[in-house]
Amino acid sequence: MKVALIGYGKMGKTIEQILLDRGHQVVLIIDKDNLHDLNNTNLQQADVAIEFSNPESAVHNMLACFDAGTPVVCGSTGWLSRKEEIEKACTVKNAGLIHASNFSLGVNLFFELNRSLARLMHPHKEYAVQLTEIHHSAKLDAPSGTAISLAEQVMESYTEKARWVNSPSDNPADLYIESQRIDPAPGTHTITYSSPIDDISITHTAHSRQGFALGAVLAAEFLAGKKGIYTMRQVLGL
Structure with a gap:
């Protein structure tokens, strides 16, 4: 080729x-x-x-x-x-x-897991959902494209979420993506469902390019x- x-x-x-x-x-x-x-x-x-x-x-x-x-x-x-x-x-x-x-193969498998977990969690309104992404300081865009994809997948089930935002919001229609820039991280993405009783999280961490x-x-x-x-x-x- x-x-x-x-x-x-x-x-x-x-x-x-x-x-x-x-x-x-x-x-x-x-x-x-x-x-x-x-x-x-x-x-x-x-x-x-x-x-x-x-x-x-x-x-x-x-x-x-x-x-x-x-x-x-x-x-x-x-x-x-x-x-x-x-x-x-x-x-x-x-x-x-x-x-x-x-x-990444791992991230694309993670996408499938993210969709499934969002479907499972949506009926349980006591859990609030949030995304976090961590990349190296040379990353030009924030949030990352991967984080946006993850947010859009969550919103397939959480139809009450009208948009993702990149800063904290009190609007229940907003899905918050927190972006951190820490060297030399190639990329970490976490989706967390938090309730007063417990948290459920899934994370993908890249170790290299x-x-x-x-x-x-x-x-x-x-x-x-x-x-x-x-x-x-x-x-x-x-």
């Missing part, structure tokens, strides 16, 4: 090593110093692109991949206000896309040669 890497920070370098270890070829690397190389001719060399840049660049990068006819796996977060626009563009261009707030990077590579292997919009649930058969 020939891969274009868009974004060559710590995550991009980890993904590159996993690609090489799995026998794939990196045919294009795009970073802030060679953005002019992000064009149709160069992208068309690749069977699939893996995009881990930043919220400001991600939309432009995905659109460039659609124009080139190159399926793209996007792991950037912080751009979801334009999700509808991107998914429409993907469909119009007959392109391929997987975007996820988190590609390897899990995220491997999941992105698995997604790329799944997406290569495909058209349409897919999710990590489909990649992992969940």
